[in-house]
Amino acid sequence: MAGVTLNKVVKDYGKLEVIHGIDLEVHSGEFLVLVGPSGCGKSTLLRMIAGLEEISDGTIAIGDRIVNDLPAARRNLSMVFQSYALYPHMSVRKNLAFGLSNLKMPKDEIERRVSEAARVLQINELMDRKPRQLSGGQKQRVAIGRAIVREPELFLFDEPLSNLDAELRVQMRVELAGLYNRLGTTMIYVTHDQVEAMTMATRIVVLSKGYIEQVGTPHELYTRPQNTFVATFIGSPKMNMIEAVVRGGTVSVPDFGDIALGGGAPDGKITVGVRPEQFEIGSSGPITTQSEVTLVEYLGSEMYVHTRLPSGRIVMVKDAGKAEHKIGDKLPLSLIPEHAHYFDADNRRLPIFDA
Amino acid sequence: MRDYLQKYGAGYVFLTPWAIGFLGLALGPILASLYLSFTQYDIINAPEWVGLENYEYMFSFDTRFYKSLQVTFAFVFLSVPAKLIFALGVAMVLDKGIRAIGIYRALFYLPSILGGSIAVAILWRQLFNQDGVVNAALGLFGIEGPYWLSDPRYSLYTLVVLAVWQFGSPMLIFLAGLRAIPQDLYEAAEIDAASKPRQFFAITLPLLAPVIFFNLVLQMIEAFKTFTGAFVISGGTGAPLDSLLFFTVYLYNEAFSFFRMGYASALAWVLLIIIAIFTAIAFYSSRYWVHYENERG
Structure with missing residues (x-):
């Protein structure tokens, strides 16, 4: 060896x-x-x-x-x-x-x-x-x-x-x-x-x-x-990437709302990454939005739901196979700030919530 | 019948030139020569049926027949391997990917186009003459060159060299064959600690076997039929001392110098049978040394 x-x-x-x-x-x-x-x-x-x-x-x-x-x-x-x-x-x-x-x-x-x-x-x-x-x-x-x-x-x-x-x-x-x-x-x-x-x-x-x-x-x-x-x-299906802007330590995520990032993020452009399984279905999270299902990929044990946010952006969300979604359904989504990934304008990871 | 003609008639019309050519210029003469080989025929008088007499004479009494066989066999056994080895060597050098490879390919192929011609045979005669260019060149080094063409000890070898010089067409076929061997086999062999000679003998040669076989059969048939060079250089007689009495030269003499068409036809059929036997041997032996990639096992 x-x-x-x-x-x-x-x-x-x-x-x-x-x-x-x-x-x-x-x-x-x-x-x-x-x-x-x-x-x-x-x-x-x-x-x-x-x-x-x-x-x-x-x-x-x-x-x-x-x-x-x-x-x-x-x-x-x-x-x-x-x-x-x-x-x-x-x-x-x-x-x-x-x-x-x-x-x-x-x-x-x-x-x-x-x-x-x-x-x-x-x-x-x-x-x-x-x-x-x-x-x-x-x-x-x-x-x-x-x-x-x-x-x-x-x-x-x-x-x-x-x-x-x-x-x-x-x-x-x-x-x-x-x-x-x-x-x-x-x-x-x-x-x-x-x-x-x-x-x-x-x-x-x-x-x-x-x-x-x-x-x-x-x-x-x-x-x-x-x-x-x-x-x-890495990861299949791909991570959802949402462009956003930071101002004064707070990022405004389009469709969802504001997240306080603390000092970790300088002002300017930022990309918020959310894997399909990192969205929560429902409106119990800290920032939420309403969406409309455009496509459902059913894989048996799980399913991938393509859903359109109010801005027109389509994101992919994972749900359990036993869930029931069909095209046209209204789907409330929550974003948990601690679960998301944050990348600066040069596409490098910002170590926010990584501790 | 009418419908059939309407449907296929045009096809037959298009076939006609080929059919006339094949029947009139190939099959007809072949069958005629078979018939003539059992006759005595001097072109002027009608052929006279003599049964197997021509063949009996050939095998029992004709020493020049045996001499011509000996010359031809010697030529085939010397020139074919030499030409194939030389052609493969050149192909391997060209396969290494040299700049302007197209020019080299054309240059190397040129002799094969010219090679069979009378002009080149005459040129060859000039080069290897007693006071030709080759001996003049040897003279510069203080070597007194032999009589390449008029000494029966050397004359055949000079013709072998002429044949090897026409390596272009087997070389091109070898080059295509070499290109078809996947590069990753050599890489695997490289990792498998195979030296370059080992790669050549364990990978290149076996994978090239179908191409070698094809070239072998083609060149062997070609060599048995060699005529132009021998005819021109020997002055049409097989001289010196019958050392260039190729089978075809002897056949030509019998036919067109002595007008023994019947006997010449018999000689032609014997040559055909000899070529067929050697081709059959080559095909039979190929089972043991030729590996085909897409053969069903």
């Missing part, structure tokens, strides 16, 4: 800089997820750690060894690719053994590790098949198998589940989490899917346009997003 340390890591392609000096400490044994929209640099970052992409500036260390000039093969890591990248002309067994035989490992040791991986991943009956004879989920298992036979210090995953259908993705997510719990090896996992990130990570790194937006546990990211990007990226 090894941690990974990124120090002012930069990647550019000629004049185009895509990673802008990233500092990041990946702790030994953690499941770190890099998440962000496409083009945010998460895969590039992973490939730089893997040694598939050169580092333009800064250093990357695995354990206490700087690996900038070390070829991928000597970084003692395994990688699972989005496309699986199984060797199409080799049987599953050979796919698993290929890396080990390149390392000139004794035959019986290769045999032991391959059959151990086959047992763990339940692919015993597939060992003599070629990749084209496997389903997507089976290919995924073999790709993971190829990674674990190396018994590396570090696992890298590049969007490994994005080619699977929804049901299989959920199943593989559980299996990967189980694998992590059993092996305890450091894992760095890239995804654009914030649900994958939230469910598997011990810590999440949110990236945008080559910068780190926030690093934290799933809980920290959800409850204390440090800026509007993280606030809207």
